[in-house]
Amino acid sequence: SQTIHQWPATLVQPVGSPLSLECTVEGTSNPNLYWYRQAAGRGLQLLFYSVGIGQISSEVPQNLSASRPQDRQFILSSKKLLLSDSGFYLCAWMNRDEQYFGPGTRLTVT
Amino acid sequence: QQPVQSPQAVILREGEDAVINCSSSKALYSVHWYRQKHGEAPVFLMILLKGGEQKGHEKISASFNEKKQQSSLYLTASQLSYSGTYFCGTEGAGGTSYGKLTFGQGTILTVHP
Numbered sequence: 575s576q577t578i579h580q581w582p583a584t585l586v587q588p589v590g591s592p593l594s595l596e597c598t599v600e601g602t603s604n605p606n607l608y609w610y611r612q613a614a615g616r617g618l619q620l621l622f623y624s625v626g627i628g629q630i631s632s633e634v635p636q637n638l639s640a641s642r643p644q645d646r647q648f649i650l651s652s653k654k655l656l657l658s659d660s661g662f663y664l665c666a667w668m669n670r671d672e673q674y675f676g677p678g679t680r681l682t683v684t
Numbered sequence: 685q686q687p688v689q690s691p692q693a694v695i696l697r698e699g700e701d702a703v704i705n706c707s708s709s710k711a712l713y714s715v716h717w718y719r720q721k722h723g724e725a726p727v728f729l730m731i732l733l734k735g736g737e738q739k740g741h742e743k744i745s746a747s748f749n750e751k752k753q754q755s756s757l758y759l760t761a762s763q764l765s766y767s768g769t770y771f772c773g774t775e776g777a778g779g780t781s782y783g784k785l786t787f788g789q790g791t792i793l794t795v796h797p
Contacts, residue, residue, distance in 0.1 A: 606782055606783050608783070608784075608785075616789070616790075617686070617771060617787040617788060617789045617790055618726070618771065618773070618785075618787040619787075620784055620785060620786070623782055623783070623784055625782055631782075633784065664725055664726070668783045671714060671731055671733065671783070672716075672728060672731050673716060673728065673773070673783055673785060674728055675718075675725040675726050675727075675728075676725060677724075677725050678724075678725045
C-alpha cells in the first residue's frame, strides 16, 4: 500500500532563516505530487504541483520554491522566511483521480 | 475561483442528519470531499467525477450536479466521530488540470451527545 511521509512534523523558525520541508511517497511510482498551505482557520491553497522529476509548476507567486530531485521526493524551500509563511504545509499525492494528504508540517515563523 | 460552501457551520445532536453544499462558478471535472479534525491533515472521503455519479459508503454519501456545478455531502444518523471541518475541493473541466484542486472555505460540523 502507498504511504506518504512528511518531516519535520513541527518547526519554529525565525524570520529571515531558510526552510526545507521534505515529502516522500512509498509504494507507487511517478505520482503527481502537490504542496498545499493552510493558514490558521482557513482553507487549503495549492502552492506547487509536479508531474515528474524536475517538473514543477507554481500556482501562487511567493517566497517559496519547490523541487523534485527524485521520483518520490518533493521538497519545499525558502531562502528567507517571512512571518506570513507560517501555516500548516501539506504534501499530497494522486492515485488515479483521488488525492491523499500527508500528515503535514506545522511551521511557525517568529 | 474558490468554490463556496454552505453552511459555514452546523451543530447537530447524535443521530441527526446534515447536508453540506459546495458550489462553483466554473465547469467542473471532479469534486473531492475531505474531513479534517483539529490539528490533523485532511482525510479523503470520496470523489465525484463528471457524469452526475452519486457515491456513498456507510452513512456518508454525496452527489454531483455537473450542470449546476454543485455538489452536496449527506451525513445521516450522525455520530460523534463526524465532528470536524469538511472541505470540498474542485478540479476544473476542459483539458488537463493535473489534479489541481481549489478548496472551499470549509464547513465546521459539531456533533453533540
